[in-house]
Amino acid sequence: MSLPLTEEQRKKIEANRQKALARRAEKLLAEQHQKPAQSKQGPSQNLPRDPSKSGSHGIFFKQQNPSSSSHGDQRPQNPHSFPPNTSEQAKGMWQRPEEMPTACPSYRPPNQVTVAGISLPLANSPPGVPSQQLWGCELGQGHPQASLETQSTPFANTTHEPLAKVKNFQETAASSSGQPPRDPELEARMARPSTSGQNISGSVMPRTEGRLQQKAGTPMHRVVGSQQGRCIRNGERFQVKIGYNEALIAVFKSLPSRSYDPATKTWNFSMTDYGPLMKAAQRLPGITLQPLEGAEGHMESPSTSSGIIAKTGLPAAPSLAFVKGQCVLISRARFEADISYSEDLIALFKQMDSRKYDVKTRKWSFLLEEYSKLMERVRGLPQVQLDPLPKTLTLAFAAQLQKTSLSPVADIPEADLSRVDSKLVSSLLPFQRAGVNFAIAQRGRLLLADDMGLGKTIQAICIAAYYRKEWPLLVVVPSSVRFTWEQAFCRWLPSLNPVDINVVVTGKDRLTDGLVNIVSFDLLSKLEKQLKPPFKVVIIDESHFLKNIKTARCRAAMPLLKVAKRVILLSGTPAMSRPAELYTQILAVRPTFFPQFHAFGLRYCGAKRQPWGWDYSGSSNLGELKLLLEEAVMLRRLKGDVLSQLPAKQRKMVVVAPGQINARTRAALDAAAKEMTTKDKTKQQQKEALILFFNRTAEAKIPSIIEYILDLLESGREKFLVFAHHKVVLDAITKELERKRVQHIRIDGSTSSADREDLCQQFQLSPGPAVAVLSITAANMGLTFSSADLVVFGELFWNPGVLMQAEDRVHRIGQLSSVSIHYLVARGTADDYLWPLIQEKIKVLGEAGLSETNFSEMTEATDYFSKDSKQQKIYNLFQKSFEEDGNDMELLEAAESFDPGSQDTGDKLDESTLTGSPVKKKRFEFFDNWDSFTSPL
Numbered sequence: 001m002s003l004p005l006t007e008e009q010r011k012k013i014e015a016n017r018q019k020a021l022a023r024r025a026e027k028l029l030a031e032q033h034q035k036p037a038q039s040k041q042g043p044s045q046n047l048p049r050d051p052s053k054s055g056s057h058g059i060f061f062k063q064q065n066p067s068s069s070s071h072g073d074q075r076p077q078n079p080h081s082f083p084p085n086t087s088e089q090a091k092g093m094w095q096r097p098e099e100m101p102t103a104c105p106s107y108r109p110p111n112q113v114t115v116a117g118i119s120l121p122l123a124n125s126p127p128g129v130p131s132q133q134l135w136g137c138e139l140g141q142g143h144p145q146a147s148l149e150t151q152s153t154p155f156a157n158t159t160h161e162p163l164a165k166v167k168n169f170q171e172t173a174a175s176s177s178g179q180p181p182r183d184p185e186l187e188a189r190m191a192r193p194s195t196s197g198q199n200i201s202g203s204v205m206p207r208t209e210g211r212l213q214q215k216a217g218t219p220m221h222r223v224v225g226s227q228q229g230r231c232i233r234n235g236e237r238f239q240v241k242i243g244y245n246e247a248l249i250a251v252f253k254s255l256p257s258r259s260y261d262p263a264t265k266t267w268n269f270s271m272t273d274y275g276p277l278m279k280a281a282q283r284l285p286g287i288t289l290q291p292l293e294g295a296e297g298h299m300e301s302p303s304t305s306s307g308i309i310a311k312t313g314l315p316a317a318p319s320l321a322f323v324k325g326q327c328v329l330i331s332r333a334r335f336e337a338d339i340s341y342s343e344d345l346i347a348l349f350k351q352m353d354s355r356k357y358d359v360k361t362r363k364w365s366f367l368l369e370e371y372s373k374l375m376e377r378v379r380g381l382p383q384v385q386l387d388p389l390p391k392t393l394t395l396a397f398a399a400q401l402q403k404t405s406l407s408p409v410a411d412i413p414e415a416d417l418s419r420v421d422s423k424l425v426s427s428l429l430p431f432q433r434a435g436v437n438f439a440i441a442q443r444g445r446l447l448l449a450d451d452m453g454l455g456k457t458i459q460a461i462c463i464a465a466y467y468r469k470e471w472p473l474l475v476v477v478p479s480s481v482r483f484t485w486e487q488a489f490c491r492w493l494p495s496l497n498p499v500d501i502n503v504v505v506t507g508k509d510r511l512t513d514g515l516v517n518i519v520s521f522d523l524l525s526k527l528e529k530q531l532k533p534p535f536k537v538v539i540i541d542e543s544h545f546l547k548n549i550k551t552a553r554c555r556a557a558m559p560l561l562k563v564a565k566r567v568i569l570l571s572g573t574p575a576m577s578r579p580a581e582l583y584t585q586i587l588a589v590r591p592t593f594f595p596q597f598h599a600f601g602l603r604y605c606g607a608k609r610q611p612w613g614w615d616y617s618g619s620s621n622l623g624e625l626k627l628l629l630e631e632a633v634m635l636r637r638l639k640g641d642v643l644s645q646l647p648a649k650q651r652k653m654v655v656v657a658p659g660q661i662n663a664r665t666r667a668a669l670d671a672a673a674k675e676m677t678t679k680d681k682t683k684q685q686q687k688e689a690l691i692l693f694f695n696r697t698a699e700a701k702i703p704s705i706i707e708y709i710l711d712l713l714e715s716g717r718e719k720f721l722v723f724a725h726h727k728v729v730l731d732a733i734t735k736e737l738e739r740k741r742v743q744h745i746r747i748d749g750s751t752s753s754a755d756r757e758d759l760c761q762q763f764q765l766s767p768g769p770a771v772a773v774l775s776i777t778a779a780n781m782g783l784t785f786s787s788a789d790l791v792v793f794g795e796l797f798w799n800p801g802v803l804m805q806a807e808d809r810v811h812r813i814g815q816l817s818s819v820s821i822h823y824l825v826a827r828g829t830a831d832d833y834l835w836p837l838i839q840e841k842i843k844v845l846g847e848a849g850l851s852e853t854n855f856s857e858m859t860e861a862t863d864y865f866s867k868d869s870k871q872q873k874i875y876n877l878f879q880k881s882f883e884e885d886g887n888d889m890e891l892l893e894a895a896e897s898f899d900p901g902s903q904d905t906g907d908k909l910d911e912s913t914l915t916g917s918p919v920k921k922k923r924f925e926f927f928d929n930w931d932s933f934t935s936p937l
């Protein structure tokens, strides 16, 4: 007794067989070219005499049609068509019609379908037509290859084949033949040998050199030598599904409305070309095209060039309506059949143990573990085309398909974070810890899409730190937050030496100088060449900046992400208007999921063919997309989901780019700083120098403030408040918003009380993006902007009470969310002194129970500024100046009327600009409002 073949041996045999078949195909093709006249004689007369030259083996390999892979069976619309039964065809190999052998020349079994030239066995015959009668010949007389498959693959049975096995087979077959990978579903079907489940696994001898020798007494029969296809209506056009045929392709190319879809590898035409195409096809020997249903008007008679269907003389099978639909995932455990009514199909559904019928949607759903069984059986219904789930889904949900996981939510293990700085780990809020666990379960590749302000930075740093052995780390961010990231690393990873953090500021800097390298999107595209050797761990902040594949930033980042081992994408708004925007981010996290955009577009973007090309701006199957993303790509929590874990206010210090301060302003700042510390200056002179320093700071920050606001808008922040102090800053912001046509309001000291209320209402009710540009001192109280939950302070103000009052414009009754407060702080400016001053004041007030104690805890870099003796001096001056009675008035006046254009570097303030300010009356209201310290909502 011989031992059964091992899997390995089977694979090898299969590989050799494929190679032999390919060689044979080439040879026959060459022969065919030498004998064109003979080949035109029609199938039955064209049988080679020598069985060793049997046309059944005269095949050549072509790439599998992906459309048939992704859509599964492409059933004929007419159930009365009887395509040939050749396993060769079923393997996705294209057979020259004139070389096809004939098993039962008069007709083909009805219970088979044709998939782009691929013949598949079906489980059922049309009712009333016994399959034996339809066969018209002995069972077991089918194509010998079918028998071989029955024996040589583990997938010979018609049902219940696990996808994993199918995949093995697919890989073997594809790789051995040197062909691109094929669809597992299709391969499974190809591997099935038979017709209605009857055993035709007749005994065969091993094949040599691509030939089959049958056992004595088993006559060699050949299937009909014709190639079958069909026309399928698609809106105003129709598609032709048929295997490769040179002559037919020539016909296609002669038709004016032709269009070829490379993704599905099918041709399609407008209805005007239907008649000419069918007529031309009729003239081609061996081509049988099933007509379009109901297209009689376009064509006198269907193409039956081989005359096979017309001449069968068989009793007509009952007419069955053709139904077409698709499987859609509806939960982690279930899928739904989205298909119209078919009696047979319903009967089949009722055989499934896990079936459920939703009376509202009128759809049937099943557990994923019954997916393979159901699909297998549906294939036996000739009048039904139920497209399978995309392969990506079956891979992502393999555990559910194989019944190894039935949990409605993914079971994510607790990650061992012992290697990460304990300061960071102990600071993680519970939902943040869950985020880190998810990321590690996904092997460090994910899109973290938490709502804004939920602390994506701390989570990303923790995930990256978990993979610290694989550093250097690359962090790509919008340019306005490069230094905030630097601060965050310093804050959360005390074990990281700050000198190991490299913030890339110009195109001349090196991208690989640090252990942590922080670069803006725009500089990354300029420094592309420095990306070799590639980074293994990459963080992309605001990853939706990559949504457009055509942009330089996306083109620079994508190759990098493809080769990185860990990819941590962060975005609170991964897609702002359509699923197509998610594509690049999905590709970055899972490059194998949808390597071709078209497949993604067809499934999730409601892709529509337009005269100018494909339109992917729509959406489809969104529920399924969400499930797929949640399973393997993305984690998203909304503020509402974790509100109980959040503080009412989340403050963030944003260090804005010092690179944006121009040389002239820099010199002015330095001169003012020097003036303040020069000996022998009177108090008055020192104060003037301080005022000048403060004003020059405003001027210096303008580009950074604007850049930050524009980044926020690009990130999809819909509504927010921007507070500033100097008129020049408020003017610059509003001017830019006008230029960019962003809806905005402005309230400053010159706005009347009546107008304030109107503007406020206007902002509150505005449905789309809107920015409220507000003066810190003139709009810090009495106004409600609860429809926003983000406040940006473009400038600092020395009095924390005023800042908190301003914060409370959004943080008040009516606000259901935790609010985010961003303070923009510029290095080398007065902010260096104002920021610590504010924090110190608040600390004092906090200790006295007069302020929120967590102000500094909730902001990055509390130790942002370390003072040397000169800086200490300036700091003391600031402290003194801003605390002495009356100084505020002087400073405010100087600030509000500051006009950088009117002054030269180092000039004193122009006194004339200080007078006549319309806001004097309101300026000091805030001094009486200390209650804001004690009563956060």
Ligand SMILES: Nc1ncnc2c1ncn2[C@@H]1O[C@H](COP(=O)(O)OP(=O)(O)OP(=O)(O)O)[C@@H](O)[C@H]1O
Binding pocket: 427, 428, 429, 432, 450, 451, 452, 453, 454, 455, 456, 457, 458, 571, 572, 650, 651, 652, 653, 820, 857, 858, 859, 860
């Ligand atoms: N666990 C925590 N402990 C202390 N502070 C935290 C924690 N989580 C977040 N924060 C603080 O909350 C603020 C917001 O965090 P972060 O900037 O990371 O949010 P985000 O999700 O990136 O928001 P956005 O999408 O607006 O950028 C920061 O100041 C951050 O330091």
